[in-house]
Amino acid sequence: MKITGDQQLIKKMNKSIVLDTIRQRQPLSRADISAGIGLNKATVSSLVSELIDSRLVTEIGPGESSGGRKPTLLLFNKQAGFAIGVDIRVSDLLAVLVDLEGSVIREKSVPLTDFTPENVVDQIGKTIRLLSRRLPDSPYGIVGIGIGVPGLVDETSRVVSAPNLGWDNVDLAGALAAEFGGNLHIDNEANAGAIGEKLYGAGRDSQNLIYLSIGVGIGSGIIVGGALYRGTSNFSGEVGHMTVAEDGPLCRCGNRGCWETLASEKALLDRAAGIWRDHTPGLEQILDAGKRGDKQALDLLNEIGSQLGVGLANLVNILNPELIVIGNRLSLAGELFEEAMLQTIKNRSLSYHRKKTHVDFAKLGIRSTALGAASMPITAFLTDPDVSVRELS
Ligand SMILES: [Zn+2]
Known part of the structure; x- marks a missing residue:
């Protein structure tokens, strides 16, 4: 059977909804998902199989039975990959390595005294490489990177102005793209902080x-x-x-x-x-x-x-x-x-x-921005898990 473009889009959307439901309500069964989002059981089962194949979802032992056979419960595999969030501050760079639920695995603070874009880019690169070393075993590795900047970041990710860093019109994304592009997000630090507190705080x-x-x-x-x-x-x-x-x-x-x-x-x-x-x-x-x-x-x-x-x-x-x-x-x-x-x-x-x-x-203290920045590539990855992810060396 030939699948048209629209059908593929709908399937992708449904898969994303199923994954989101598992993340929000885990542990739960296929029947729970079907009842929760109103998709028939066969479609849910097929999408869940794909999510298990892609190792974003795992099965755990049977849950409570409501009469018949005990259902298998599903869990989101939060260690299927990791993300890095960086907060560029006036005193230092704060970087966190998190799992897909935003739990901090490692963190690193690097003092900043030289705020030239070249030096900051260099320090960000070193810090990302350091946090990416010896990751716990996972199918996707680093799924992406988010960076919070104390300044105005336009809709094309260009840092238009960051007075406390002395930056005007800095293409931070461009400078990092060759090594860390693909799923790189750059945003204002307060926007990232708001998202961090909304999701995790x-x-x-x-x-x-x-x-x-x-x-x-x-x-x-x-x-x-x-x-x-x-x-x-x-x-x-x-x-x-x-x-x-x-x-x-x-x-x-x-x-x-x-x-x-x-x-x-x-x-x-x-x-x-x-x-x-x-x-x-x-x-x-x-x-x-x-x-x-x-x-x-x-x-x-x-x-x-x-x-x-x-x-x-x-x-x-x-x-x-x-x-x-x-x-x-x-x-x-x-x-x-x-x-x-x-x-x-x-x-x-x-x-x-x-x-x-x-x-x-x-609630996240001084980590609101770093965690919010890390959540941006995670959200993009989970919305489209088929996105190609590059392993960092
Ligand atoms: Zn003013």
């Missing part, structure tokens, strides 16, 4: 959430109806440059009074440098001082918390999210500014809007 049960990455600046990833909102050119989420004080401090973008000039880690450190004139404390020192009850440190963190609340109240009113996840460096001090932040949101947002909004801190 604080946002697992939320369909509408905002992930805030608060470090040197403030970026966000906005998830609407379960999917990332990317905007027209993939540039959505630059909430740090929302004006909150018309004549406020000058921002690196050229504008005045951007939210991140008042509420980021840099805003905190700039203010701290003005208070403790004899030395310049880092975030960790301010955090320690706050925990010891130092009044100046606590006042400073309260002030940052209030300023965070101002911008968050705007976001709550505009987007009416279910969840706001505070991530990246400043979340380390979360317990010390949380009260001031929540009080300001309460005072300044519309009551109907905030009623169902929860504010939480990133």
Whole structure:
């Protein structure tokens, strides 16, 4: 029988749905899948056989019987392959090797002081090669690589601007394609962080959430109806440059009074440098001082918390999210500014809007972006498992 193009597409879609059902609801039987997604048992059995042949699904011993023969249960083979996620940060590269369910197998942090694209590309290459060595035995090896960048990444994966790295118009994908192309994903770090928290962290049960990455600046990833909102050119989420004080401090973008000039880690450190004139404390020192009850440190963190609340109240009113996840460096001090932040949101947002909004801190800590970046090639691979995957040497 000749199969037409459309039939092949439908088969591929059905196979992807069957695999997704097994991943979400494992362990389960073929009959459970058939009942769950409304495909007949013969079709489900045939697709499951293909998934077992391709080693993405395994069978385990019989489950509970509902009368007749006990059914064989199916499991997703999470170690059928691995992915690598890289977070390019201002202090270092953080890279993780994960299985297909996003569990960290290995991780590596490499200090960064030279931010030239050539050096960063070189360090990324070395780190990927290091993490790819002596992988656990698997049919697919490394299925792909994802990279989070602190800057604007357009829809063609070009890094248009990354001010903290001093990058303009850098073709990061092009520089890595020869060795690591095929299933390579490059995205803004806050977008990757939002996806990481949605899939594996604080946002697992939320369909509408905002992930805030608060470090040197403030970026966000906005998830609407379960999917990332990317905007027209993939540039959505630059909430740090929302004006909150018309004549406020000058921002690196050229504008005045951007939210991140008042509420980021840099805003905190700039203010701290003005208070403790004899030395310049880092975030960790301010955090320690706050925990010891130092009044100046606590006042400073309260002030940052209030300023965070101002911008968050705007976001709550505009987007009416279910969840706001505070991530990246400043979340380390979360317990010390949380009260001031929540009080300001309460005072300044519309009551109907905030009623169902929860504010939480990133569950993946500083790994939100690296894990979200790693999830991108995994999602692409599992949507089309027939995609050709190249073994890394
Ligand atoms: Zn700005």
